[in-house]
Amino acid sequence: MTVFIEAAIKVAVAFVFIMLTTLVLVWAERKWVSDLQNRIGPDRAGPFGILQTLADGLKAFFKESIRPTQSIYLLYLVAPIAALIPALLIFLVIPIGAPIEIGGTTYTLQVMDLNIGLLYVLAVSSLAVYAITLAGWSSGSKYPLLGAVRASAQMISYEAAMGLALVPVVLLTSTTSIAGIVDAQQGTFGSFIPAWNIVLIPSFIIFLIAGFAETNRPPFDLVEAESEIVGYHTEYSGFAFALFFLAEYINVFNMSALTVTLFLGGWAGPVPSFLPTWIQWLVPVFWFLLKTWAFVFLFVWVRATLPRMRYDKLMTFGWKRLIPVSLAWIILCAVAIGFREFGAPWS
Amino acid sequence: MLNQYYGDYLTVALFIAVGAILVGGAVGASKLLAPKNPGGFKDVAYESGIEPVGGGWNQSHIRYYIFALMFLIFDVEAVFIFPWAITLDAFQAAGRGVFILVEMFLFILILLSGLLYAIRKGVLKWE
Numbered sequence: 001m002t003v004f005i006e007a008a009i010k011v012a013v014a015f016v017f018i019m020l021t022t023l024v025l026v027w028a029e030r031k032w033v034s035d036l037q038n039r040i041g042p043d044r045a046g047p048f049g050i051l052q053t054l055a056d057g058l059k060a061f062f063k064e065s066i067r068p069t070q071s072i073y074l075l076y077l078v079a080p081i082a083a084l085i086p087a088l089l090i091f092l093v094i095p096i097g098a099p100i101e102i103g104g105t106t107y108t109l110q111v112m113d114l115n116i117g118l119l120y121v122l123a124v125s126s127l128a129v130y131a132i133t134l135a136g137w138s139s140g141s142k143y144p145l146l147g148a149v150r151a152s153a154q155m156i157s158y159e160a161a162m163g164l165a166l167v168p169v170v171l172l173t174s175t176t177s178i179a180g181i182v183d184a185q186q187g188t189f190g191s192f193i194p195a196w197n198i199v200l201i202p203s204f205i206i207f208l209i210a211g212f213a214e215t216n217r218p219p220f221d222l223v224e225a226e227s228e229i230v231g232y233h234t235e236y237s238g239f240a241f242a243l244f245f246l247a248e249y250i251n252v253f254n255m256s257a258l259t260v261t262l263f264l265g266g267w268a269g270p271v272p273s274f275l276p277t278w279i280q281w282l283v284p285v286f287w288f289l290l291k292t293w294a295f296v297f298l299f300v301w302v303r304a305t306l307p308r309m310r311y312d313k314l315m316t317f318g319w320k321r322l323i324p325v326s327l328a329w330i331i332l333c334a335v336a337i338g339f340r341e342f343g344a345p346w347s
Numbered sequence: 348m349l350n351q352y353y354g355d356y357l358t359v360a361l362f363i364a365v366g367a368i369l370v371g372g373a374v375g376a377s378k379l380l381a382p383k384n385p386g387g388f389k390d391v392a393y394e395s396g397i398e399p400v401g402g403g404w405n406q407s408h409i410r411y412y413i414f415a416l417m418f419l420i421f422d423v424e425a426v427f428i429f430p431w432a433i434t435l436d437a438f439q440a441a442g443r444g445v446f447i448l449v450e451m452f453l454f455i456l457i458l459l460s461g462l463l464y465a466i467r468k469g470v471l472k473w474e
């Protein structure tokens with residue numbers, strides 16, 4: 001029963017956390033982009049316009065959802081929900097802080113620590129492709145279908161690169177549990193350089209690029225190219241459209257959090273020992289949020305800076321550059337790890 | 348009494364259920380509360396402002412299908428690489444490090460030659 005209660009509490013907390021984060025994230029992105037583009041951005045709803053997301057959400061809620069005559073209606077309705085739920089599921093395995101100890105029992109600040117955490121992340125993030133394909137297919141319209149086919153080809157291509165980029169991380173840490181990967185990054189090289197997986201620089205870069213492509217963010221946002229309006233959600237309106245929007249932002253946060261967790265030590269950071277215990281619990285959470293929001297800012301910065309890529313260049317880049325490089329890098333890492341532990345294999 | 352292993356997957360199930368109920372409920376509530384005014388041209392599929400010509404399900408280029416096939420190969424292969432990556436340490440500790448490394452080199456080489464074949468076949472050409 002305690003397992004069930006703990007699970008229920010964590011699920012509730014995770015939901016609230018994700019929703020609040022998204023609320024701030026959408027506002028922050030609009031505010032940052034407008035700053036970078038020398039505009040003012042939302043400033044009417046609440047202080048600094050921070051309630052703008054809430055206002056937009058309510059507006060979408062009370063707008064008519066048009067039912068396209070040609071659509072396969074059941075699939076058309078299911079698609080946005082199928083887009084949102086995998087986005088929520090990825091968050092479950094991300095630890096947002098160090099484990100805390102209350103009355104002799106240790107509680108992890110992570111909804112669950114699967115021993116196959118990394119594979120779970122890859123598996124669940126592939127599910128997003130279904131939602132996009134379903135949305136495009138069930139709309140019964142030419143542009144959504146074309147956009148969905150393009151988007152699914154893009155996402156599966158970069159997913160292959162992303163999966164391969166994570167192999168060196170597993171090589172280095174010998175575990176696929178996300179908490180295990182964070183624990184493996186706790187020490188230091190020498191005395192002060194943190195032992196984060198970012199030493200695997202090619203992996204980190206490939207993962208980040210693939211992350212941009214996976215979340216369909218600029219410069220890889222071909223699925224919602226405004227100038228062509230060839231996007232899988234062209235036929236969506238009202239609240240169903242808002243769900244796709246929400247899923248995209250949750251994915252941006254998840255991808256930043258994953259990058260931080262896998263490559264930048266997650267919640268690792270200096271915790272002053274003179275502070276009261278409850279503040280010592282909060283400091284790792286603060287480090288995690290600080291690093292994650294830095295990557296969220298990178299997502300926004302790139303969006304405000306880089307132009308959209310051409311589709312053929314995108315696919316060529318994925319298959320001809322990222323995948324061969326990540327395969328070669330896996331071999332190199334395996335050899336280096338063999339050298340580190342046992343000296344040269346022929347010696 | 349549930350142990351931790353099943354408890355974790357129970358959490359996934361719980362989360363999916365809560366998510367589906369909340370999101371589905373919100374969609375349903377929006378359907379009830381939002382105005383409904385069907386008819387006219389707004390229900391027709393989008394086609395740059397003109398009446399749609401032909402059906403909505405066009406043919407797409409065959410290369411998307413080939414991309415899907417290639418993805419399948421590379422993803423299945425990643426499934427093979429992950430267990431290897433986890434157990435590499437154990438194999439090296441058991442003195443079988445060279446064997447397991449060479450095995451994976453051969454595996455990745457075969458894979459790369461497959462990718463090279465696809466590229467030479469012109470799968471990635473866009474004309």
